[in-house]
Amino acid sequence: MTRSFAVLSILGVSLAAAQSISDQCRTSLIQAAANSDVSTCLSPGTLLPLVTGSANNSIIDPINNWLGSMCSAPACSNDTISAFVQNVTAGCSTELSALGVTSDDASSIIPTIQAAYPTVRRVACLQDGNTKCVTQTLTNLQNVVGTLSVNNIANIGATLASTDIPSNVTCTDCIKEAYNIINGDFPGVVSGSQSDLQSQCGDSFTDGQNPSGISESANTDAADSSNNGASFMASDLGVSALLAIGSLFAML
Structure with a gap:
């Protein structure tokens, strides 16, 4: 899944350095975010405070509001995901090539992202x-490392990469159920972390049992399978919100 997550990661990286992306990539992201189907299933408009408010404010409230809107909306169709990935791989070729992804990889990337999307959405919701659960986890993390803001999230990420995350962040019922879902859908993705989780959280953490009180809130309705020629419009809100969405998926 390395190439598929690279497509999402470039969006997250661009949030912190949006001015560094090419005009062609920016235009592609604007078009992708303004597509009516993407707007319906991903609700990018609810992330407006991330790009209009202070870069020193916590990202938690905007992300929580976005999750409420996105999770209650019908899931993105495979057609919508396919069109989105094609736009990004074609328009952001320069940025993606730095991550080892070319526009020629789109045909192989799309099925993998389509397969991963339902699982990522279940976990996010x-x-x-x-x-x-995402809100809870981010809040727990913020209590440990300080305000999770656009300005300092890159530094926090670098710090966490070299330190152990406390058990009150990693050993929650939310994380256990996320592990259960990912391990059930894609066991090879998390199998390598099983021993680490057991070491920090106890053997029962990976026993596959569903923790009480944890529920899935994702709307199970399916979106229309085609985008029906949806019109595009240029909007800085569209590109910025989509970049923020990419950051969340990168964190997940």
């Missing part, structure tokens, strides 16, 4: 009671 997990809830602990009435609290989104």
